[in-house]
Amino acid sequence: MNSSTSLKMRLPALVLVFEVVMLILFALFVTYDDNANARLQNNETNPMENSLYRDYPYFADVQVMIFVGFGCLLAFFRFYGFSGMVFNFLTATFAIQWAIVIQGFFQFYYDGKIHLGVINLLNAEFACAVVLISFGAVIGKTSPVQLLVMALLEIPIFSVTEWAVLKYIRITDSGGSILIHLFACYFGLGVTFVLYRPSLKKGHSNEITSYQSDILSVMGTLFLWVFWPSFNSALTLKGDDQHRAVLHTFIGLSSSTITAFALSAVFNKKGKLTMADIQNVTLAGGVTVGASVDMMISPVAAYALGIMGCTACYFGYRYLTPFLAQRLRIQDQCGIHNLHGLTGLISSTAGICAILLATEETYGPSMYQIFTHRAPPVGDPKLLELQKLIPGLKPGLGRTAQEQALYQVAAIFATIAASAVGGLLTGMVLKLRFMASPSDKDCFDDELFFDVPSDFDRGHQALISYDEKLKMSSMDTKVASKNLSE
Template identity: 35%
Template sequence: MQDSGSPPALPVVPTLTASSPKSIPTPFPLLPSMVSADFCTAAVLISSGAVLGRVNPIQLLLMTLLEVPLFACNEFILLSLLGISDSGGSLTVHAFGAYFGLMVSRALRQPRVDERGEQQDAGCQPDAFAVLGTLYLWIFWPSFASATTAQDGAEPWAVLNIYFSMAASTLATFVLSPILYEEGTLQAAQLQDAALVGAAVMGMAGEMLLTPFGALVAGFLASHLSLLGSRFLSPILSSRLKIQDTCGVHNVHGLPGVLGTLVGTLLAGLATADAYGGRMENVFPLVAQGSRTASSQAWWQLCALPLTLILASLGGSLTGTLLRIRALRSTPKSPEMENKVLREVPEDGLNPEASDEELGGSTLA
């Protein structure tokens, strides 16, 4: 019998531990599909940056409708058929979106119009928007890129690796940018690019066992690759390959995406069960099941790079050719007028180039 002076026994309440998060049904069954849709949106956004200001809204909408199925096809081949580990999208999002947009830009090139509009396109991004975008990137991008790794305690690895990489790429931009450019002053847009570069290079390797030092090195190298590409490679793309990259997506997304794929390939080849422990099932499930060795997984990771580049290049070329149809093209008065219509919003609904007489005589209906 229970002693009358002792307190009553409390019922035993089962507790949930980190080792068994799948024992209860998830309240968001559509969460993986929503994350995949967000990744697809990011790829389309990257592609749009290569042709921004050179296409009308109808062409942009058609490009989006054609890119989404191709993105889904590439993602299905890489992640489901080939068993590639690319949780943050270095390959499926950044590299695919960048080279798809670049090939669309190449197919849409109009020599006389583009040559007259190149000077007009330069420096059109206000610093205030660049600073605001940089803050949003630092706050939201690590959790966005690690959304698919949020299981069994795997998320902190990706978040920390991305933060370390973004910090290193930003620091490298402060050091190298004044050296490469004659004005010697760091632009706000370059800080935004540095944050994007650090996140792009960690897309594939973010959830892998990279260590903080490895993430810092990867972000440092990615920033140097982006700045050197912007200084020396972009003029070659424009003059030799006839590719006009309006927002510099090749240096901010394309090259870091390729570098991130190479980093992920190296880490896949070095993966061991002792180092990853229970995490191996989440990062490299085929290796954990014994279907592949670490070296064969690294080989498949590397083979996914040319496959993605081929799909993006062919799809972008065909899409750009379709967008050249005369019925889809607008006929603005000048390339400057087209840029203003698609990029700038007049204050208070007034034309910024209107004369004083026109402004004084204008009335609101």
């Protein structure tokens, strides 16, 4: 192995530093929240009212998405399966640990401590999903050292952006279309723009799939598909809001799936299905309903959003991804701009429309629970009336629907700007010489960072042999043409 890409010292040293820092931070700042603290339990405490039973099912579902869904989905390259799954495993584990601390300072910090419960883990997994989506833009072209450093930098940038948008702009984004999908997309595009490789402009010989890798990847799609309703509904208000979120997500995913099959067949020259479409485009509906997932948008709107998201995603893969690579120096390996960027913009627009159309006639008094920013402020007589109907309703900002829609637009632009700038700066750090970045020749190749089994070599040699035969065949054809002309 080339010494410039050896992990022998780089990876252990980096992990050691991370673990020492994490031990210090956990020792100084992290304690249990009330539901996990034994000292606060007594004979009047009902164990079944513990928040574990409310939050853990969603945490478990998102766990499956993070480690199995994303892991399998990223194993689509024939000679990069180990790296796709294992680097996902490594990066996700670190990102969750780091997010627990960083998000803790913004969301769960009081009494000089971060109070740790299952809800912290769930929030940290959403931050981790941001990192893994961004990973899709640079898969195959980065080392595990670069990916850990990328997570190290992206989590704080994301957490600050999330905190600023939610605290000061104050938006509604239950499914994370703005703060998860758009942020992750444009951060990843910023990183891959800086890491642009001119020699890969026309592709790489290892950028191929196999029968087995495509099956493994579509298994990842199925895991993501099945658990996406939990992802979209986990942080919504319990009760009817969460119920709608599950329904809308399933409907959106269903309509995008059957649309993806139709588009794949009709635009294939041979009228056949393409596995890349099944692996990615089918998931578009889960993103497209995200911003309005808990609102009273109606089932038919969720169905239509699934179709719209799928269509935009499909044509994005077909036309926009090649354009970005050829003209704008953005080599987006997994097409995250299609599945998360375009669909995130559609979802955000739909959310704004839903906010503008929301009325008390449709929602009843509960409108001010969903759109908390429209609730009357302190001192408004209407607030007292609403609190009689909805005990526990908190004062809002008294915004009109039009005002809130403008704040949503501001949040979209602010999030895209923060993520793109953060991605560009992170990309500059990842270009430093000691990051073990693979050479152009070694991209998309497990053998660079793994001890691989013998059948991997045979498969590799078979591909090389096949390429050589093609070159020889091409040379023979040219020689024959030349002889004929003479």
